[in-house]
Amino acid sequence: VPDPRDLPSIPKTVSQRLSQYLRVLQDLQRAGEETVSSRSLAARLELTAAQVRKDLTYFGQFGLPGVGYRVVGLIGEVRRILGTDRTWSVALIGAGNLGSALARYQGFAEQGFAVRAIFDCSVALVGRDLAGHSIRHMDEFEATVTDEGLDFVVLAVPIEVAQDVCDLVVGAGIRGILNFAPLRLQVPTGVHLIAVDLAIQLEQLSFLASSEGLDGERRI
């Protein structure tokens, strides 16, 4: 297996497809499939087989003629590239409706993201149980980053306080933030920020319904 550091860097558009490959491969693994062809992967993701083969060569994977790709091997390789071949420690900030839903979202743990602590600023919520965690006050955040070795923060706070909370999070040394608040946060260089815009998903539905494109499921 070639060292990924020896391979060309992976474009952002490819990285977004990697998660989609991973979900299809995980479905195949659950179904007991041992191998998969580029054609089959392509059909499930509405891509061309050539596109799939090109994507997979970015990380040194070449299908075997007449066999295709080994499902388990490819899952391991995709997780290695995505960095989810390890478990990341995540803090959730905001224990309102969205935060409560995210705290109970099973998909995070399945894919290698362990929620280690939940924070809120509301005294009414601090100390309450949420998905097995006692909600902590934000005053404890900086100490918890060190104690729990937190890697990422999921921000599910109201728009009015989002930038202040973000600044506090960055000040405490966190370098990866997933933001659900519908505003564009400012972060310094070196901090990775991903903004989740839930309306984008509805726009894709609108696009499909308007253009009457291909049917079938898509994951975003």
Next chain:
Amino acid sequence: VPDPRDLPSIPKTVSQRLSQYLRVLQDLQRAGEETVSSRSLAARLELTAAQVRKDLTYFGQFGLPGVGYRVVGLIGEVRRILGTDRTWSVALIGAGNLGSALARYQGFAEQGFAVRAIFDCSVALVGRDLAGHSIRHMDEFEATVTDEGLDFVVLAVPIEVAQDVCDLVVGAGIRGILNFAPLRLQVPTGVHLIAVDLAIQLEQLSFLASSEGLDGERRI
């Protein structure tokens, strides 16, 4: 302006970028900018200027030399392609934590999606107010589809009932579903289904943090 029906069909990967162009253009509009270059759009989205120009030609937009693209004109064109130059009527099913958060999510209305009705199966929730709507029982769903002219459904129900609710929704004539339940729903041909997988966003953060790629904000 060429009729979009005369243009080549837009690949799925391009349609996903259209929402990202739209958000950047809307930010520029709010900032009072009248024009934008392909280079500036590209820099904000971590794409190449050539990629942006290629994407925009899919719907017949060509920048003016030395001027770039007109922000307002491009917003209108992108919304037309996405089908959000009209308002879609949306029903939300599931008034738990996630449903409550989605009901209050301002981004939907801003982008052309109006929540017209909210449903739940729980008798304890029916009749309660949520974001200005009186929660209705699922028994009323089919009649409401006709009365309110519902286009899409956002499913925020527990995994155990998701397929049954989906079948009911499809049976009532809905042809577009945005599914937040973490399972792969089965829908007949002709029904558009988009599955929201929140772990994908964290995987992209993991990818950025692992590969130490470019900094800055990304929207997914």
